[in-house]
Amino acid sequence: MTAKxxxxxxxxGGYAPATVILTQGIPAExxxxxxxxxxxxxxxxxxxLNFNEALxxxxxxxxSIDTSQIGEFSFSCGMDMFFGKVVVQP
Ligand SMILES: [Cu+2]
Numbered sequence: 589m590t591a592k593x594x595x596x597x598x599x600x601g602g603y604a605p606a607t608v609i610l611t612q613g614i615p616a617e618x619x620x621x622x623x624x625x626x627x628x629x630x631x632x633x634x635x636x637l638n639f640n641e642a643l644x645x646x647x648x649x650x651x652s653i654d655t656s657q658i659g660e661f662s663f664s665c666g667m668d669m670f671f672g673k674v675v676v677q678p
Contacts, residue, residue, distance in 0.1 A: 592617070593655075599632070599643060600624040603663075603672035610676050616653040618674070622646070631666030637674060639663075 592615050595608045599622035610616045620632050622643040633640040639651040655676050662673045 591615075594619065596621060596648070597672065598623055599629050601626050601629070602670050606672040608672070608674050610653065610655050610674055612655050612658050612676050612678050614655055616655050617650050618653055619648050619650045621648040627665070627669075628667045629665045629670060632663055633666065634661060634663035636661040637663060 593610055594617040596619045597608065598604045599620055601624055608618065620641065620643055622629060622645055625645055630643050631641070632643055637651075637653055641649045641651060643649055653674060658676050658678060660673050660675050662671055664671045
């Protein structure tokens with residue numbers, strides 16, 4: 589059994605990938621790496637996933653994701669223009 593799951597999201601005019609699939613109950617980390625200076629993507633936040641991070645250019649930032657509940661949880665840029673989501677499945 590995997591002890592941990594992680595994913596890296598490249599922030600470059602949007603989120604790539606924009607959807608991350610995680611397995612319920614396994615501790616998870618998401619790393620955001622902003623590689624482009626455009627727009628308001630210098631911040632990423634999610635109310636449902638309980639994080640709010642500044643993303644300095646080319647400085648990866650990692651957040652922990654609660655995978656205790658199944659569902660879809662969105663995150664977005666500081667101005668809620670660009671969206672991505674985490675899908676937690678059984
Ligand atoms: Cu934005």
